[in-house]
Amino acid sequence: MDDYRGRKSLDLELLDVETKINVLYRLVNTAFIESMDAFYEKDLSLSKKIIEEDKKINELSSEIENLAINVIRNQTPVATDIRKLTSHIFVAQELERIGDYLRGISRINTKIGKEPFITKFEKIPKMEKVAKEMLKMSMKSYLNEKEADGAVETSKEIFSRDDEIDNLNTQVQQDLIKRMSKNSKIVKQGTYIIWVAHNLERISDRSTNIAERTLYVLTGDSSSLIDHDLDE
Amino acid sequence: MVEKTIDTNHNSNKISSSENNIINFESPVLEAKNLNVHYGKVLAVKNVSIQVPKNNVVSLIGPSGCGKSTLIRCFNRMNDTIRIAKIDGTITYNSQDIYQLDPAEVRYRIGMVFQKPNPFPKSIYENVAFGPKVNGVKENLDEIVESSLKKADLWKEVKDRLKENAYGLSGGQQQRLCIARSLAVNPEVILMDEPCSALDPISTDRIEELIKDLSKTMTILIVTHNMQQAIRVSNYAACMMAGEERIGELIEYGEVDQIFGNPIDKRTENYVTGRIG
Numbered sequence: 001m002d003d004y005r006g007r008k009s010l011d012l013e014l015l016d017v018e019t020k021i022n023v024l025y026r027l028v029n030t031a032f033i034e035s036m037d038a039f040y041e042k043d044l045s046l047s048k049k050i051i052e053e054d055k056k057i058n059e060l061s062s063e064i065e066n067l068a069i070n071v072i073r074n075q076t077p078v079a080t081d082i083r084k085l086t087s088h089i090f091v092a093q094e095l096e097r098i099g100d101y102l103r104g105i106s107r108i109n110t111k112i113g114k115e116p117f118i119t120k121f122e123k124i125p126k127m128e129k130v131a132k133e134m135l136k137m138s139m140k141s142y143l144n145e146k147e148a149d150g151a152v153e154t155s156k157e158i159f160s161r162d163d164e165i166d167n168l169n170t171q172v173q174q175d176l177i178k179r180m181s182k183n184s185k186i187v188k189q190g191t192y193i194i195w196v197a198h199n200l201e202r203i204s205d206r207s208t209n210i211a212e213r214t215l216y217v218l219t220g221d222s223s224s225l226i227d228h229d230l231d232e
Numbered sequence: 233m234v235e236k237t238i239d240t241n242h243n244s245n246k247i248s249s250s251e252n253n254i255i256n257f258e259s260p261v262l263e264a265k266n267l268n269v270h271y272g273k274v275l276a277v278k279n280v281s282i283q284v285p286k287n288n289v290v291s292l293i294g295p296s297g298c299g300k301s302t303l304i305r306c307f308n309r310m311n312d313t314i315r316i317a318k319i320d321g322t323i324t325y326n327s328q329d330i331y332q333l334d335p336a337e338v339r340y341r342i343g344m345v346f347q348k349p350n351p352f353p354k355s356i357y358e359n360v361a362f363g364p365k366v367n368g369v370k371e372n373l374d375e376i377v378e379s380s381l382k383k384a385d386l387w388k389e390v391k392d393r394l395k396e397n398a399y400g401l402s403g404g405q406q407q408r409l410c411i412a413r414s415l416a417v418n419p420e421v422i423l424m425d426e427p428c429s430a431l432d433p434i435s436t437d438r439i440e441e442l443i444k445d446l447s448k449t450m451t452i453l454i455v456t457h458n459m460q461q462a463i464r465v466s467n468y469a470a471c472m473m474a475g476e477e478r479i480g481e482l483i484e485y486g487e488v489d490q491i492f493g494n495p496i497d498k499r500t501e502n503y504v505t506g507r508i509g
Contacts (some may be wrong), residue, residue: 007506076460078492078504220494 010081013071017064017088018143021095024060025139028095028102031057032135032203035102036128039109039196040121047106054103061096065089083220087213091142094206094213098135101199101206108192118186119176119193127168127200134161134207141214148218151211158211165204172197253484253496255468257285259327261421261451262307262342267321269302269311276302277480280321282470284421289443289452291462291488294472295509299480300455303472304423307453308342309335325421340367343414347426349406351398351413356381356390359398359409363417376416384412385442404435411442422446424454428461440465459504463492471500 031050038046068085071077077085141154173194180190215221260283269277277299284290284307292300302311307325311317312335323330330338340363351359360377369376377394381387386408390401398409407427414422424443428436443452443465456462462469469492470485484491484500495501502508 004502004508010506078459078463079495079501081505 007075010071010075010077013067013075014081014084017067017071017085020060020064020067021088021091022143024057024064024092024095025143027053027057027060028098029132029135031099031102032132035105035109039105040125042109042112042114044110044113047109050106051103051110054099057099058096061092061099064092068092080217080220083217087142087217090213091210094209098203098206101203104199105196108196112189112192115189117193118179118189123168123172123175124193124197124200127165127172127197127204130161130165130168131200131203131207134158134165134204135210138207138210138214142210142217145214145218148215151214151218155211155215158208162204162208165201169197169201253486253500254281254482255283255486257283259286260284261286261326262453263322263324263327264303264306265322265324267303267306267319267323269299269306270316270318270320271314272316275479277306280472280480280482282482282485284451284453285468286451287447287449288468289447289454289466291466291469292453292455292472293457293459293462293469293491293503294480295474295503296457297478297480298472298474300472301425302480303482304425304453304455305344307421307423308339308344310339310344340417341419342421342423343417343419344423344425345407345410345414345427347429349403349410349430351401351406351409354398355395356398356401356409357394360412360416363413367417380412380416381409383415383446384408385438385445386412402435404431404438407431407435407439408442411439411446415446419450421451421453424452426455426457429457436461459492459506463488471495471497471503473499473503 031053034046035050037043038050068089072082072085075081137154137158141151145151145154176190176194180187262284263282265281267277267280268275280299280303282303292304294300305311306319306323307330309330311319325333325338325342352362354362357377360380361373364373364376378387378391381390386405389405390396390409393400398406401409407430411422411427428439431439440461443454446452447467454462454466466488468486469488471483471491472480473483474480484495484497486496490496491500492504495504499508
């Protein structure tokens with residue numbers, strides 16, 4: 001392997017795309033923290049700021065997509081390189097969609113407004129915690145993992161947490177539907193809160209997709225890539 | 233992802249990938265077993281065993297100086313013409329040892345096209361008719377010339393100027409003429425040593441289309457430095473590598489999807505992604 005000389009321009013361009021993916025993840029993560037804080041605290045101005053700033057997430061996602069396409073065009077990558085680049089496009093889109101779910105939660109907050117909550121939140125903070133952990137684990141693994149074995153372990157953990165969040169979401173829905181059927185006055189807000197839980201559940205699905213994408217980059221096997229959208 | 237280009241021909245006679253990342257086939261048309269090639273005292277290619285399946289395109293890839301051309305030239309005894317070349321191991325064509333066959337017969341059955349087009353300084357017609365004539369064919373030469381030029385996708389361009397000197401053709405046309413010249417003696421295999429490296433993109437595309445078309449009825453072993461070309465035209469790819477002692481070895485041989493999508497050997501990955509070579 002003495003002849004190994006790297007491929008400087010491609011490696012630099014790959015690093016550039018990866019760095020931007022990392023920045024996108026940081027933006028989404030901040031939006032996640034702020035949107036849930038704004039929700040519990042009824043901080044409507046913060047929610048409006050998140051809705052407005054979702055544009056930045058969308059723009060950066062498009063930028064990453066264009067950049068990755070340019071690298072593919074300029075460098076004609078194969079093997080791990082092309083798996084990374086196509087996955088960067090995919091992951092940027094997943095993060096952008098997570099941004100959309102957070103914007104959705106912020107919109108719901110502005111719609112509920114200052115009206116007192118109809119429920120004490122128990123399961124939604126649990127869902128939030130699990131979804132945040134899943135996003136963090138999947139992105140950490142995607143950006144840093146070099147060995148397939150490590151990615152497999154992380155993915156198993158993420159998949160099990162996905163089941164946990166699905167169960168919590170079902171419980172939130174059932175609880176609220178039961179209460180709404182008895183009290184029509186809470187139907188509007190109850191429906192909004194079901195949407196908040198739904199968005200958290202969708203964020204966890206996107207994190208699961210990212211974990212699967214890590215496996216694909218490291219193993220080249222796309223057979224485990226399941227379209228979670230079909231599960232809805 | 234990498235797509236297979238020649239599904240219709242894709243030979244399913246593969247047996248398995250052995251431990252050392254080398255695919256095997258039932259009834260290969262060409263086979264080298266434990267092949268060593270020396271130039272004088274210098275060992276150039278070491279212990280190569282490779283099988284080439286019938287009616288497929290196999291690409292030989294690897295860094296410069298790794299022994300690809302040396303290997304490909306063994307299959308039709310072209311190395312016989314190099315006085316200091318010495319070959320150990322066995323090479324079979326349809327299970328027959330090629331050293332038990334007449335070398336001229338071997339080269340009719342296993343034709344060769346080189347990097348630089350090398351037409352004879354004769355007319356277009358004479359270039360194509362040369363092989364059959366040497367072979368003693370006296371009748372139907374016109375038909376042979378026409379059908380060979382048609383197979384090489386050159387007929388329409390030259391049918392009205394067959395008596396003109398081949399040197400008047402463009403580089404891409406000359407290369408197709410050389411392919412037509414090989415086809416005129418009905419080979420079963422064509423060896424191609426970087427056949428497009430001196431050609432422009434359009435001529436390259438025509439040769440690649442020709443390779444895919446020809447592989448419906450014949451076997452093609454092609455040396456190429458162009459990774460995308462190997463992906464486009466071949467069903468299987470073999471990667472060679474020379475280590476510190478500059479001795480060429482076969483390190484991985486498999487379906488083109490695997491070699492360019494997810495190679496097993498790290499050295500193959502480093503080569504196909506452009507990080508060595």
